[in-house]
Amino acid sequence: MNTSLPRWVDLGLIPALNLTLAFLVAGLVVVFIGENPVQALRFLVVGSLGSSYGIGFTLFYATTFVFTGLSVAIAFHAGLFNIGGEGQAALGGIGATLVCLAVPWPHWTLALPFALLGAGLFGAAWAFLPGYLQAKRGSHVVITTIMFNFIASALVVYLLVNVMKVPGSMSPETRNFAPGTHLPFMHEMLGAIGITVAKTPMNLSALLALLAAFLTWVLIWRTRLGYEMRAFGFSEPAAVYAGIDPVKITVIAMVLSGAMAGMMALNVVMGFQHRLVLDYVGGAGFVGIAVSLMGRSHPLGVVLAAILFGILYQGGAELAFEMPNISREMIVVIQALVILFTGALENLVRIPMQRLFARSRTRAA
Template sequence: MRTSPPRWADLALIPAVNLLLALLVAGLVVILIGENPLRAVELLVTGSLGSSYGIGFTLYYATTFVFTGLSVAVAYHAGLFNIGSEGQAQLGCLGVTLVCLALDRTHWLLVLPAAILAGAAFGGAWAFLPGWLQAKRGSHVVITTIMFNFIASALIVYLLVNTLKVPGSMSPESRTFEAGAHLPFFHEMLAAIGIRVSRTPLNLSALIALLAAGLAWALIWRSRLGYEMRALGHSEPAAVYAGIDPARIIVIAMVISGALAGLMALNVIMGSQHRFVLDSVGGAGFVGIAVALMGRNHPAGILLAALLFGILYQGGSELAFEMPDISRDMIVVIQALVILFTGALENLTRAPIERLLARRGAG
């Protein structure tokens, strides 16, 4: 009879083995194009973690992925596969932009609470209708969220070209915010206490991402609502028998999921770009799916998985610069291999590891 592996193996060992397999296959690809895979790994690690500059960019990318990974995870625990984090993040960017444009002549301490509410509200509102359609009309949330991604993209293009664009400008982007709507950078905050590090886009939203992870953990495992979400995710008939209203939980879970996706705008819009450009989200909503899967939909695992993808993004940029034969497209291939082995091919290693651990336990 097949038994589940220990929790430490499920959360740490299996993802680590899958990651190792992905890197080994990526190493074979590097060999095929005539480069040294060990040198590539060295450049990947040193480019992302070998200096304050690399660490800053790595954590900046990871911050975005924490928000989108938590977005996917919250919906997953309610038995929902939210593929719409990309569109929800785009609407969150719109909400944060509108607040910053209206209040940027004040102070960031006043702008930040309003930006948090706006990003969460716009992202949550964009997730509400797909959740309602599944709860009340049976329309599958996977299909509706995919459709809403396209609608969100078209809406943002229209607004940036026709409404938010600076008059006379050819660039589809909003005006740059005044200093009152800029989140403090980490290098500025550290300089204030005498610590000098390289200038990077890492900003205060990284701490907000950590807080969001903590609150997500408390919601899922330490609240009645979280219990109802997990009960529904495990078995809808059992949840109904226990008096849980599936329609209510589906809608609430999707709204919270969308709100978390919308909060990524704090990092990108208010934290670094200081304006709304056409590709502000840059696929982070889809990366969040991989982050959540690799992190086993647990906030602690999501933090680690987001850090890994931050390393791949920043280290990949340095790798492509130092090894021209390894193009940016090759870095995307490496990222895809990580997603493939940690997601789609997870059972490739799970069953052998379970048998090995079972034999060791029996012995």
């Protein structure tokens, strides 16, 4: 605790070593399965970055993970561990869908602000109660958000099966949105300025995600609210002393976090699927935890980590195709190892590093 490390070690070397460990163990898993890890890595990289098709998919996934990663990061700065991104994103999907279906939108530019609001508000609403209960009643936000994930899942199933389903259809999904709500695809936008790329689901939301990352950075490090959130995250008694209302900060942090998770609906629902299907979130809320941990809750780190996970998801799909022995679940394993080594087992690297630096310092002294 007393031994502080240089910045480059703290923010560069240690995360890099942790990540290396995670991938080494992942490599061992591949060896255990009886495949060549180097070959597997090649398939992964080529599949995700080797073509404009691969890159498009990679960035499509990354866009989703930027939203969910920022969601976890915002709460983290206020000392809150929001693992309810999955449920908040699911509700965000409902919000975006309601907006898109409610009005026969003539053009996406009109639909977007309202869909943004719908997705954000619904996601925020689903995070409000856990935040409020944490602040007012001391109910641990980790447990309540877990519970809210399951409640959301039941709620969405109910809505899709009983309320929002196309009458007469068997599949639990809404009708297609009107074309006036479809966000432009990246290949369309690039095509308009004469660049031809493969057709992929990557859409305008990718730019929105970058904007969201920038605004999050401004929020955390340049605004009074961010200053107060970080102070509260470090020490609640200090925050109270400075006149910061813990209830207000907790609720605001959770609501912002939930809104951010909800906005992933723009990318997937409004930008790609153009209808709401069951379980459209597909674990992205949980990927956000890994992304935030790896990115050290810094928006830039979150963007980089989200791209890495985008590579894993797209490359993993290609890998599963090329090496049938390695199924898509390899991604989940890598994700688990990243969370384990950069989060829970962080001290595995940090403690030896601190010893190393303490020793070299005493020798220098």
